Amino acid sequence: MEKIATRISYGNALNELVKIRPDLMVLDADVAHATMTMMFEKENPDRHFNCGIQECNMLGTAAGIASTGKLVFASCFAMFAAGRAYEIARNSIGYPRLNVKIGATHAGISVGEDGASHQCCEDIALMRTIPGMTIINPADDVEAKAAVLAMADFNGPTYLRFGRLPVPVFNNPETYKFEVGKGITLRDSDSDTVTIIATGLLVYPAIEAAEELAKQGVNARVINIHTIKPLDEELVLKAARETGRIVVAEEHSIIGGLGSAVADIVSEKCPVPVKKLGVNDTFGHSGPALQLLEEFGLTAENIFKVTKEFIG
């Protein structure tokens, strides 16, 4: 299966988006060669603005641009967009509900060799706390492009999360449909005894894990949640009711991410056991991305193992 990093999908999609929204402006913070907004810069030099190493000013500038009615993407690494510039995202973008799209790349442990200072496993948690902030974490190239293009007519502060590591392109571009806030059921049956809810680069491993479980006679539903906020509560609660157990897999801290979002809603409206599989309240470290994913248990094998233990 072909593998593409969603940051590449992001760069490509911006070049498509500007054809639909010619008012588009793209800001970057001296990482255009890494976030891949350089692909946009190459084709649209008069619409791309490098802010230098100023993530806070970049988000504030984006807010000012949005206040004049233009569509604006502000890009840098997840660590600095959601972490360093958190308060600007809250006060200058979230509070006035400005139409700023934060294009955050290099999310999660799969940043690899750069190590813990750049491996942001807290961004979803941070962004979730901002009222009205939409959070989108695409699983592959097809979904990432569709999510960016959907921003053409989606108004409001939005955090889009992309990865550095090439990941399998498993969605079919011919049939794939993206809708903000709607989860996608990738596998289900009448006899599901557990649901694996995954997001981002763990969606494909979740499918693989479910296939392995099926071989052992366990039917697992698989749901791809690309929009973490607002969460598709209906789909999550249906899964809770129908399968009785939920495993949530994400390349993010187990504190405050999709797992927490699912647990929040399930505990209140349809209490069933929820198992969170993610980064266990620890910092990452340097190493090849694939090796780190194994080490931190963010693989199909571990989703399989954890799910099996969970259902007993």
Added chain:
Amino acid sequence: MDKELKKRLEITATKVRMGIIEGVYNAKSGHPGGSLSIADIMTYLYNHKMNIDPQNPTMHDRDRLVLSKGHTAPCLYSVLANRGYFPVDELKTLRKSGSRLQGHPVMGKVPGVDYSTGSLGQGISGACGMALSGKVGGDSYRVYAVLGDGEIQEGMVWEAAMFAAHYKLDNLCAIVDNNGLQIDGKIDDVMSPYPIDEKFKAFGWNVICINAHDFDEIESAVNDAELKSGQPTVIIQKSVKGKGVSFMENLANWHGAAPNEEQYNQAMSELNAKLNELEGN
């Protein structure tokens, strides 16, 4: 400046100061000192300079003002009310539950408020974004950003200063209100930002220094800023914190304190006397 115009502005500025006191007194909290120190330039901009229409507060080509020192919202609200954006009487609802006059300005809630501020250092970035968007769109509007001299201790201000000069945002005019005081005392005791003029010059800005309470100097500075091509301008205005209310002048205590009834009466009586004198009654 034309004598009649100056008189009219002085009258409006006095009414603006009364509105500030009215708001903060009724709220029993708020920031009168820094609101009073910017009352003259705010009055000038909104009543003479800026291309705005209170009947059409969101028109695209309007000049914009970002009150980066957002805690001085009482001044912005009073200026807007006196300009006809909403009733002056509404100033009494400042900071009250249910009022649209929040402690710090919120865009989309109050007509005439162009940008949400309150967290210091962020407004100037927003103003940069507006100015850059104007350049890209070929728009004619100008953008003003009002900052405190304490506020410029925030590092983000200097990110924005670098950015504005780099992108030659000559449609941007920043105003630094140099009243010399912040909550904890004198700015040069707390954390000196001096020399403010040399810093902005080094960052590539056109720098103009004026007396904040002289309309002739205000007018000439704002006009010079508009003529400057290829560079953003900063007007550093030497001001008196608490200007116009004798017992509030030059005291850091009045940064964030409301007058009691007796103090309110004294302040209003001083401002009324000033108004009567100006109106020749």
